Amino acid sequence: MNKLNVELDSKYNLFINGKFEKPENDYFEAINPATGEVLAEMASASKNDVDKAVKAARNAFPAWAGKSVEERSAYLHQIADALTENKSRLGKIDCLDTGRALYEFESDYSDYNIAIAQFRYFASAILDISGMSRPITDGQLVVQREPLGVCGQIIPWNVPMVMFAYKVAPALAAGNTLVLKPSTDASISTMEVAKLLQEILPAGVVNFVSGSGSETGQAILDHPDIDKLAFTGSTEMGRKIGEIAGKKLIPATLELGGKSPHIVFSDVEIDKAVENVVFGFCFYNGQGCLNGTRLFLHDDIYDEFMKQLIKKVESLKIGDPTDTKTKISSAVSQKQGKHILDYIEIGKKEKATLVTGGNKVEVKDNEYGYFIEPTIFEATNDMRISQEEIFGPVLSVISWNDYDQMIKEANDTEYGLAAGIMTNNLENAVKTANLLEAGNIWVNEYNNFQTGAPFGGYKASGLGREYGKEALDMYTQSKMVTYMNKLPPIGFAGF
Ligand code: NAP
Ligand code: MG
Numbered sequence: 001m002n003k004l005n006v007e008l009d010s011k012y013n014l015f016i017n018g019k020f021e022k023p024e025n026d027y028f029e030a031i032n033p034a035t036g037e038v039l040a041e042m043a044s045a046s047k048n049d050v051d052k053a054v055k056a057a058r059n060a061f062p063a064w065a066g067k068s069v070e071e072r073s074a075y076l077h078q079i080a081d082a083l084t085e086n087k088s089r090l091g092k093i094d095c096l097d098t099g100r101a102l103y104e105f106e107s108d109y110s111d112y113n114i115a116i117a118q119f120r121y122f123a124s125a126i127l128d129i130s131g132m133s134r135p136i137t138d139g140q141l142v143v144q145r146e147p148l149g150v151c152g153q154i155i156p157w158n159v160p161m162v163m164f165a166y167k168v169a170p171a172l173a174a175g176n177t178l179v180l181k182p183s184t185d186a187s188i189s190t191m192e193v194a195k196l197l198q199e200i201l202p203a204g205v206v207n208f209v210s211g212s213g214s215e216t217g218q219a220i221l222d223h224p225d226i227d228k229l230a231f232t233g234s235t236e237m238g239r240k241i242g243e244i245a246g247k248k249l250i251p252a253t254l255e256l257g258g259k260s261p262h263i264v265f266s267d268v269e270i271d272k273a274v275e276n277v278v279f280g281f282c283f284y285n286g287q288g289c290l291n292g293t294r295l296f297l298h299d300d301i302y303d304e305f306m307k308q309l310i311k312k313v314e315s316l317k318i319g320d321p322t323d324t325k326t327k328i329s330s331a332v333s334q335k336q337g338k339h340i341l342d343y344i345e346i347g348k349k350e351k352a353t354l355v356t357g358g359n360k361v362e363v364k365d366n367e368y369g370y371f372i373e374p375t376i377f378e379a380t381n382d383m384r385i386s387q388e389e390i391f392g393p394v395l396s397v398i399s400w401n402d403y404d405q406m407i408k409e410a411n412d413t414e415y416g417l418a419a420g421i422m423t424n425n426l427e428n429a430v431k432t433a434n435l436l437e438a439g440n441i442w443v444n445e446y447n448n449f450q451t452g453a454p455f456g457g458y459k460a461s462g463l464g465r466e467y468g469k470e471a472l473d474m475y476t477q478s479k480m481v482t483y484m485n486k487l488p489p490i491g492f493a494g495f
Contacts, residue, residue, distance in 0.1 A: 027041040147475065261295075418438050
């Protein structure tokens with residue numbers, strides 16, 4: 001039995017057409033990245049398995065699209081209810097499968113609370129979907145929104161159920177059916193949720209195919225009968241998916257990487273601002289596309305701020321993910337852990353000044369894991385550690401006193417996902433929010449998510465929006481219909 005005494009199946013099959021199906025070929029291992037324990041065997045979907053899933057989604061589409069919005073809304077509420085009932089157990093599963101600290105799954109902003117809120121939100125938003133209508137001479141023009149069909153969705157490992165809900169809730173609300181691939185590093189919770197959805201949704205409306213990106217993911221991308229792609233993951237992969245969607249002339253929503261600036265003015269209350277900065281770069285062990293990883297710190301408060309920042313960071317408990325006091329836990333995989341350590345070496349080589357952290361820590365009974373100290377470098381914005389996504393608890397601190405130069409540097413990145421601003425001066429806040437090139441900007445509270453707000457990236461951080469009502473536009477297309485009261489004479493020459 002695993003550390004949290006959660007009962008898991010020894011083998012998870014694919015969820016296709018409302019049933020659990022053995023894969024054509026193989027299984028892969030779901031690993032606890034802290035201990036190395038094999039948690040379960042997961043089915044690896046082949047090209048043929050994906051084809052079966054797409055066919056099931058295609059067959060289910062007309063009936064699902066034909067349901068009234070009230071009916072689909074009720075289904076989404078049932079999903080939210082089922083997640084609410086099971087969130088404690090499912091959160092523990094994600095803790096074991098991803099190595100993220102248990103407290104994150106038990107906090108107010110836990111993955112499951114966000115996921116449940118997504119299903120509730122889209123259950124309501126779909127009731128308010130509206131097109132357009134106006135009278136025309138002897139008739140009426142109607143513009144209506146219709147679902148796209150079968151969606152192929154691919155998600156990453158960092159916040160598995162948040163990513164799941166971002167994709168599944170709006171797609172279903174809008175009347176689409178789908179085939180979703182979770183990440184090989186975090187598939188168990190998706191397959192456990194499949195058991196809940198089996199009791200709720202008609203067969204074939206959702207189909208979950210675990211397996212690697214190179215085989216299962218690629219089979220989704222290459223399938224000729226998919227009408228829309230949605231992806232969250234690296235910018236590199238996002239570009240490839242954009243190309244594939246372009247060739248097929250189907251839409252793609254892409255949520256990609258980030259290297260977000262967190263800007264601190266000299267007028268802040270230092271202790272509170274320090275907490276924001278620490279949370280901003282350390283939540284999810286730094287493995288979030290939204291983490292504030294470039295701190296632009298004003299010269300006037302630099303020394304005092306750094307003193308408090310270092311003290312706070314060094315007080316964070318690094319330890320066993322299942323211990324609720326732990327704030328920093330294991331990287332999601334040994335591969336990711338090595339990737340973070342490589343970047344720490346790059347930072348040292350490019351002569352950034354390491355002021356705290358930088359080491360892998362041994363945690364008793366978790367020797368397999370990569371527990372990496374939160375790491376702070378004094379750096380410049382042009383260094384690789386300030387430009388490239390590390391996806392770990394590593395912060396570049398860049399001092400500033402020239403406002404225009406600071407804004408230029410904050411925007412000098414290929415990414416544009418998020419930004420934080422801390423100031424007590426409204427003029428600073430408004431001006432800076434307007435100048436920053438990012439899709440999500442938080443003044444005085446980092447990662448301040450509000451239901452219904454659009455979430456997505458500027459520049460290479462993505463295309464399209466999720467989370468808010470715009471997501472329904474991403475899962476529908478508009479159709480215009482003109483209705484004439486009677487058959488008018490056309491008067492075409494020769495008739
Ligand atoms: P990734 O390598 O791009 O993988 C994301 C997903 O794509 C996984 O399910 C992966 O499968 C799959 N995939 C890989 N190769 C594929 C292929 N050839 N065809 C189809 N699918 C393929 O990213 P990751 O390492 O999992 O996640 C880290 C990255 O995601 C970071 O760059 C981060 O910024 C970004 N991210 C962005 C957001 C956002 O909302 N903007 C949220 C979370 C993460 P397997 O890995 O299972 O093989
Ligand atoms: Mg795992």
